[in-house]
Amino acid sequence: MRISHVTYLVLASVTGLTACADPQPVSVEQAMAECSYRARSAVKPDVRVGIGVGTGTRTRTRVHGGIGIGLSADYLKGRDPAEVYETCVVAKSGEKPTEPLRL
Numbered sequence: 098m099r100i101s102h103v104t105y106l107v108l109a110s111v112t113g114l115t116a117c118a119d120p121q122p123v124s125v126e127q128a129m130a131e132c133s134y135r136a137r138s139a140v141k142p143d144v145r146v147g148i149g150v151g152t153g154t155r156t157r158t159r160v161h162g163g164i165g166i167g168l169s170a171d172y173l174k175g176r177d178p179a180e181v182y183e184t185c186v187v188a189k190s191g192e193k194p195t196e197p198l199r200l
Contacts, residue, residue, distance in 0.1 A: 125190040132185035136178040136198050139171035 123131075145165040153159045171181050182198040 136182035
């Protein structure tokens with residue numbers, strides 16, 4: 098039995114739609130843990146500095162370094178971290194946080 102291109106297209110569309118469905122809610126404790134990082138990123142930029150040492154060809158030693166700066170949309174909008182935290186926890190768990198945000 099041969100499956101037509103249209104059938105493949107329909108199956109791919111249905112599979113894609115189910116992948117976009119809302120994820121299952123998580124426990125309020127797990128949501129609070131996940132959302133605390135997002136709330137902290139609303140307070141200040143995330144700055145990371147890295148330094149590494151490696152060997153090149155023969156006996157040459159190379160030093161590598163880098164700086165990364167991350168700015169969250171919540172930080173750029175000036176959103177209140179406590180509001181970001183509560184909104185995130187409710188979205189993930191469907192419940193309000195049982196503990197306040199601790200920065």
